[in-house]
Amino acid sequence: MVDFTALRSLLTGALHVPADSAFALATSGFNLAVVHAPDAVVVVADTADISHVVTFARDNRLKVSVQATGHGAESPISGGILINTSRLDSVSIDADGRLATVGAGVRWGAVVAAAADVKLAPITGSSPTVGVVGLITGGGLGPLARSHGFASDYARGFTVVTGTGDIVEATATENADLFWALRGGKVGLGIIAEARIALVELENLYAGSLIFSEEHIEAVAQGWARWTESANADLTTSISVVRFPGIEVVPPPLRGRTLLVMHVAYPGDAITGEGLAAPLRALAPPYLDSLGVLAARDVAQIHNDPTQPGPGWASGGLLASIDQKLIAAWLGVVGAGRDIPAVMSEIRHFGSATTVDVPEGSAASGRSAQGSLTFIGAPVPDLFTTVVPAAADALFAATARWLAPESNVNFAGITRPGQKGSLWSAATAERLTTIRRRYDPDGVFA
Numbered sequence: 001m002v003d004f005t006a007l008r009s010l011l012t013g014a015l016h017v018p019a020d021s022a023f024a025l026a027t028s029g030f031n032l033a034v035v036h037a038p039d040a041v042v043v044v045a046d047t048a049d050i051s052h053v054v055t056f057a058r059d060n061r062l063k064v065s066v067q068a069t070g071h072g073a074e075s076p077i078s079g080g081i082l083i084n085t086s087r088l089d090s091v092s093i094d095a096d097g098r099l100a101t102v103g104a105g106v107r108w109g110a111v112v113a114a115a116a117d118v119k120l121a122p123i124t125g126s127s128p129t130v131g132v133v134g135l136i137t138g139g140g141l142g143p144l145a146r147s148h149g150f151a152s153d154y155a156r157g158f159t160v161v162t163g164t165g166d167i168v169e170a171t172a173t174e175n176a177d178l179f180w181a182l183r184g185g186k187v188g189l190g191i192i193a194e195a196r197i198a199l200v201e202l203e204n205l206y207a208g209s210l211i212f213s214e215e216h217i218e219a220v221a222q223g224w225a226r227w228t229e230s231a232n233a234d235l236t237t238s239i240s241v242v243r244f245p246g247i248e249v250v251p252p253p254l255r256g257r258t259l260l261v262m263h264v265a266y267p268g269d270a271i272t273g274e275g276l277a278a279p280l281r282a283l284a285p286p287y288l289d290s291l292g293v294l295a296a297r298d299v300a301q302i303h304n305d306p307t308q309p310g311p312g313w314a315s316g317g318l319l320a321s322i323d324q325k326l327i328a329a330w331l332g333v334v335g336a337g338r339d340i341p342a343v344m345s346e347i348r349h350f351g352s353a354t355t356v357d358v359p360e361g362s363a364a365s366g367r368s369a370q371g372s373l374t375f376i377g378a379p380v381p382d383l384f385t386t387v388v389p390a391a392a393d394a395l396f397a398a399t400a401r402w403l404a405p406e407s408n409v410n411f412a413g414i415t416r417p418g419q420k421g422s423l424w425s426a427a428t429a430e431r432l433t434t435i436r437r438r439y440d441p442d443g444v445f446a
C-alpha cells in the first residue's frame, strides 16, 4: 500500500483512493466497459498539481496515466496514479490572433462554441465530447479532413509536465522535438496542462447527411467509391452501414433499420456545395436528407456521434486505397442482411490536405492514407471478449489488401492480434522512442 499523505498535502485538487466514494466517478469515462483500477486518482486543479503527482510517482516508482474524458479508454489501467484533467476546463479565445488557449480537460464542443461567437472555428474531430488534447496528440481527422488536414496541424504550443516533473513549453521554437512528438505521437511524452490551437475563419458549411435505405446500400456505396476517385479536394465524405437498435431513444425513422449513412462537409458556399454534392444525391433516392447550410457552431451534427457514456468496443485501421472491390469485400461482411454483432462500420475518405505535413514536420501518422475503416461492436460487454473481436477479425481479413501499412493511433481502437499496420512508420517510431527517453528518462508515463 502506498502512503499518499505527503502528496495529498501538496495538492490543490483532490486525491482519491479506491476506498473513497469519489473514486469511481473520478476514474470513469466515456467507455463504461473499461473500469480503471489505479492506486489513486488525482483530479488536478492546476499545472502545479500535475507536477507534484509526477514527481511523487517518480520518487515512489509508480506509473502515471492520464484521462480527460475516457473516449480513448480501451483497456483498464491497473495500479499507479491516474491524473484526471476534467477540472482544467478553461477556454479563452484571442479573436485577432485566431488562437484558442484550452485547458487539458476541455472537450471540442466548448472550443467550437466559444470560437463560433467570434465567427471562427477549430479543426475538430467528429465528436463534440472528445477531448481536445487527446485527439490532437493522436493527429485528429474529422469532418473537414480533406479541406483542412489533421487537427494537430493547428497546434501552436503546449504547456507540458515532463517525466521529471518539470513544467516546459513545447512550440516550434522551444523544445521543438517535444512539439513535433506531441503532434501525433500520443503516449509517454508528458502530461499536457494547456494547449494553444489556431482557429480558422469559418461561419457556415454546406454539410449534413444523406441516408439511404437498405435496398440502396450496395449501389450507393459502390457509386461513392467510384466518385471518390475524382472527388473535389475540399469535400470530405464518409459512408457507414449503421444498424440502428430498435429502442426508444433512437428516432422513429431510424429505429430498428439498417441504413447507409453518408456524411458530407464542404467549407464553402451553398451553391458550390450543392453542385458538388449533386452526384452523391443522384446515387439513389435518399431516405433522409439533411444536407444544407450548417453553421460551423453545429459541426457536431454532421456525424451525430453519441455523447452519452456507454459500453464501447471499436477497432480500425487506415486504408491505402478505396475502390469498388474494397466496397464489395466490406459489404460482404457488414452489408445488409448479414447477421453481425456490429452497430456500425464506417469508411472515411481522406487525402488532399491530410497528405501534406506541416512545414516543421510532425509525428501524425497516416499522411499517405486515403481513408479509414472502423468496426464498432454491438454495445453488449458480454460479446466483447470473443464474439465482437471475431466479427472484426473477419472484416479486417476480408479487407486486408486495402489496409495501409501505417495506421493511426486515434483510429486503431482495440488492437487485434496480428493486426496489420503499425501505428507509426519505423522512422517516426524510432524518433518518438528517443524523445520519450529524453523527456521521461525514468519511464514514469504508462
Ligand SMILES: Cc1cc2nc3c(=O)[nH]c(=O)nc-3n(C[C@H](O)[C@H](O)[C@H](O)COP(=O)(O)OP(=O)(O)OC[C@H]3O[C@@H](n4cnc5c(N)ncnc54)[C@H](O)[C@@H]3O)c2cc1C
Residues within 6 Å of the ligand: 029, 030, 066, 067, 068, 069, 070, 071, 072, 073, 085, 104, 124, 125, 126, 127, 129, 130, 131, 132, 133, 134, 135, 136, 137, 138, 139, 140, 141, 142, 143, 186, 187, 190, 191, 192, 193, 305, 306, 410, 411
Ligand atoms: C465517439 C468517438 C468519436 C471519435 N472521433 C474521432 C475523430 O473524428 N477523429 C479522430 O482522430 N479521433 C476520433 N476519436 C478517437 C479519439 O480522438 C481518441 O480516442 C482520443 O484519444 C480521445 O481523447 P480523450 O481525451 O477524449 O480521451 P481520454 O481517454 O481521456 O484520453 C485518451 C488518451 O489521450 C492522451 N491524453 C489525454 N489527455 C492528455 C494530457 N493532458 N496529456 C497527455 N496526453 C493526454 C492519453 O494518451 C490518453 O490515454 C473518437 C473517439 C470516440 C469514442
